Amino acid sequence: MPTEILMPALSPTMEEGTLAKWLVKEGDTVSSGDLLAEIETDKATMEFEAVDEGTVGKLLIEEGTEGVKVNTPIAVLLEEGESADDIDTSSGSAAPEPAPAEAGSSESDKVTPAATPDAKPDTPAPAAPKGADGSRIFASPLARRIAAEKGLDLGSVKGSGPHGRIVKADVEGASAAPAAKSEAKADAPAQAATATAAPAGMSSDAVAKMYEDRETEEVKLDGMRKTIAARLTEAKQTIPHFYLRREIQLDALLKFRGELNAQLADKGVKLSVNDFIIKASALALQAVPDANAVWAGDRIIKLKPSDVAVAVAIEGGLFTPVLKDAHQKSLSTLSAEMKDLATRARDRKLAPHEYQGGSFAVSNLGMFGIDNFDAVINPPHGSILAVGAGVKKPVVGKDGELTSATVMSVTLSVDHRVIDGALGAEFLKAIAENLESPLMMLA
Structure with a gap:
């Protein structure tokens, strides 16, 4: 047949x-x-x-x-x-x-x-x-x-x-x-959903008409752009975001990173600040296990390993490849794995299992000179950390004296269905402590 x-x-x-x-x-x-x-x-x-x-x-x-x-x-x-x-x-x-x-x-x-x-x-x-x-x-x-x-x-x-x-x-x-009954039951939720659907935006024809007297160029949406639009619209409409902000001093980390890179130069390894952020986040998920969770509609699923997603910008969109078991990997291993995933992401050569999963993501725009921003949670993740640039600022030292320090602003976007305010604050505090005392991450 x-x-x-x-x-x-x-x-x-x-x-x-x-x-x-x-x-x-x-x-x-x-x-x-x-x-x-x-x-x-x-x-x-x-x-x-x-x-x-x-x-x-x-x-x-x-x-x-x-x-x-x-x-x-x-x-x-x-x-x-x-x-x-x-x-x-x-x-x-x-x-x-x-x-x-x-x-x-x-x-x-x-x-x-x-x-x-x-x-x-x-x-x-x-x-x-x-x-x-x-x-x-x-x-x-x-x-x-x-x-x-x-x-x-x-x-x-x-x-x-x-x-x-x-x-x-x-x-x-x-x-x-029997079929008619099942259809009636199936139609009821659909009708309810239609009745409560969020109002749609302006139609494409209406928007195009507004600019018909101007010189324009239409860009056709590819599959990635359509998916990004749908998922982020869903995220902002359905996820109750709240935001936790704080500043992290990086001087100890930058000094430690410089020493490590000098020792690893012969092996061709060069650690980035982002590698430390990934490691710090992975260890924080282990220290605050209730934050290592995702929303699953009618339940919360808590993960045992720290699977950290990292946003990678590519032409026309972005990927979030996932570094699995990041808490168990060395900084040099995380660095090599991240470079490989980022390269293949830009070539669109990642397999689905490499960019799906995880409970938490890192989005770093510091290399573009962005001081701070708020990131949108990628469903079903429970949170995402938005990382800004490290900037020299005047600070008050431990003894009350005025000094300077390299300060990085971060914002943790949190799904309130998964993580409450105090829990989110505890999680962000754990990330900050790991970054401000980097030797602790090797203990």
Whole structure:
């Protein structure tokens, strides 16, 4: 029986993607593990492998097509002995063998819609339905049409045809009441959500009209930009942010960093201030374990390891690669791993597991001369640390004398559903103490 190849979910959050390029053509023979296509997600271009063997019977989606939903059929794979004639062109999927009369299919099930009094000649059969687990439900075109007219859920119908195929006789006597109830229940939350939806902004046409007398250039949104827009809008609308700010003196850290870099020069290692911030944050998550948590809708999930995400700016957007088990790694290991992740992020070569996860993130704009800013939490993280530049400032010393120090301003953005004010303050204090006494991080 011909097999549908579906648009894969290449990451847990992927909902749609771009079929960038086909690596096979119709008629090609493929085996499990062979490359079929290149798929662009919001973050990267990834190769998609075959899981079955067979012959490519039909490519259903043209390469370059954007916005292909996950689980949409993109091609049909034929088994040995099958041909392209076995493909149901009305639905773009493989068609099962017609049911013989002795198997429980009535002769009228084979009649064309035009010859059936109750059928609507101009109404095509609905697309092949899917079960709750995403598997295809096999039904004849006429059975699908009758089920659609009756509002019948084919998932609740037992087929009497070959291989359990649903035929006309199976749906004619079935009741649509259960499906109607489930639809009513499903519609209720949707209607409630619609009633309470946040007001939308100006339409694209309305904005464009405001500037129609000015010279402009339209920039098409790619998958990454669309995802950033959606996730950050969600973050600011649904996450109750609050902000904790403080200044951290860096003089001891800068002196210690200089000494370490001098000793590591022969090994080609050069530690950055950001490497120390990552390490300080990882250790603080261990010292204040209740802050090492994420929001999961109806619960809070606390992590045992310190998995620290770090924002990396790339052309057209940003990645947040995750340094896993950062509390257990040396500064030189963190530095090397961060450089590798940042390089591959800029080349869009990161795998999904390398930029998903973590409970906390660091966003550092100090290298751009930014003194301070507020970062937006990346769901489902519980917090994010915004790091500004280290600046020489006059300060009052321990003995009350006026002196100068290199001071860095930081802001911890916190999800109040996960972390309360006192807990957030304790967490930020732990980060500051690690940075102001860097030798403690090596103890």
